[in-house]
Amino acid sequence: MLLLLAACDDYLVCIPTLKSERGQLALQDYDVVRGPCGRLREPAPLLVGTRWCPVLTCDADQPGCVIDESSGRRLDPDDVAACFEHAITGATPDGACLVVEAPGELRWTFTPTDCPAQALGYAPLEDSLTLPVVDASEVFAHLDVPGDAFARRALVAADGEPFPEALQLEPGAVIHVLADHELALAGVVTHPELGDVGWNPPAFVAHATVDDVERAVELDALGLVRVTLGASEQMELWLERGDETLALGEIEGVAADELTALEVIAGFTSDDDPRIPAGARAVAWAGERIVYGVPVDWSVTEGVLPLWRDPERAWSPDYIALVDEDGLRCHSPPEERRTEYRARVRATFAELEAEVVLEWAENPEEAGSIEQEILEGLRGKGTERSPLCEGPGFAREGCGCRSANEEGLGATLLLGVLGLGARRRRRPITRVARSARAARD
Secondary structure, eight states, X not given: OOOSOSSOOTTOSSSOEEEOTTSSEEEEOSSOBOSSSOBOOSOOOEETTOEEOOEEEEOTTSTTOEEXXXXXXXXXXXXXXXXXXXXXESSEEETTEEEOOSSEEEEEEEEEOOOGGGGGTOXXXXXXXXXXXXXXXXXXXXXXXXXXXXXXXXXXXXXXXOOOGGGSOOTTOOEEEETTOOEEEEEEEEETTTEEOBBOGGGSEEEEEETTEEEOOOBOTTSEEEEOOOTXXXXXXXXXXXXXXXXXXXXXXXXXXXXXEXXXXXXXXXXXXSOOEEEEEEEEEETTEEEXXXXXXXXXXXXXXEOBOOTTSOOOTTEEEOSOTTOOOSSOOOSSSOEEEEEEEEEEETTEEEEEEXXXXXXXXXXXXXXXXXXXXXXXXXXXXOTTEEEEEOOSSSSOOOOTTSOOOOHHHHHHHHXXXXXXXXXXXXXXXXXXXXXXX
16 A cells, blocks of 8 residues: 555644534544554544543634634634533533543534624524544454545546555554664554544553563554664564553564565645646565565656655654645646646665656646736746656656746745635645644644
């Protein structure tokens, strides 16, 4: 399987938000983790003992919610909360937070009442939110590779199909990592019927043994553990909270000289027509075993693409982003007709080498659109090109592609264009980059 952010992309796109049943209220929270480095973005079970501290805001589509159209400013959370009578069952208030203390369900009912925001046009409606609550004895824990999880959520293969299951890590399977190289892995808590469970990693302590000898490990606020093993060392990981224990799984170190092959898998945006490449993963094999954390060298040998890695983020080294962090491009968008592109990306480690050919198409902006008018006004002004671009460039003949050295839009204006077009057709370059940037913030 594949791709892009090999540590936590956190798929926030800005703020992790859970909607009420009618969708008029948005509850924002950074404390509950669900899935591999994820947040509570849809109704899901909570683990007994979880502390949830949501900030109640109104949905922008609710009449009267946005009080300044130019800035997008909404009603303050306290003003929204004052418009409802709140009835909460299945959780104990603790300051501005709720703590779920027993299996069952948390139910929050919102009953409209008179409030100052009504004078601004805010029209609250009866609403509610229900979340299951499950005990530790009902769940199991396991490790996942955050980059793989991102690809399952957001990316597809070139043909639009999901990535082969054979290249994905199964819950509970032994994880093989390159010896003497640190790798970040995500702890996940799952209910066998209800799916991934929301929990608070800081409430737990991670423990590990390597070949039956205790070794110190740390669990961060997103449920990440960073491990380094020697060749043939075997680690067992588990979580403890009081007298509760959740086994996380086993990890084994693999020596570099045991690697036998590389395979490069490309990932494309999943919900755009046409799809464009967003990243790649180098799958390293040691016989029949997939080995994670191999620090391959990446290059573009045909065409031109951004190669983005950020040393300040704990990305797994076998992943690379093929988008620019700030949305900058390596070529100008098509001007008049759908244009096909072709690029070749290569991964190298020691004597091993593999590459993948990427083929995709891009459409020109619609005639008369705001995006098209801006493009026509900016062409030829020498604006900025991504500094991350690598590769010899696109040919002028054959595929009809434009030269890699042609001038493109600057960062600020490009992001503005993409934002203006978001309602009509979402743009994957900026969206994927924002998801990546959220991992750092």
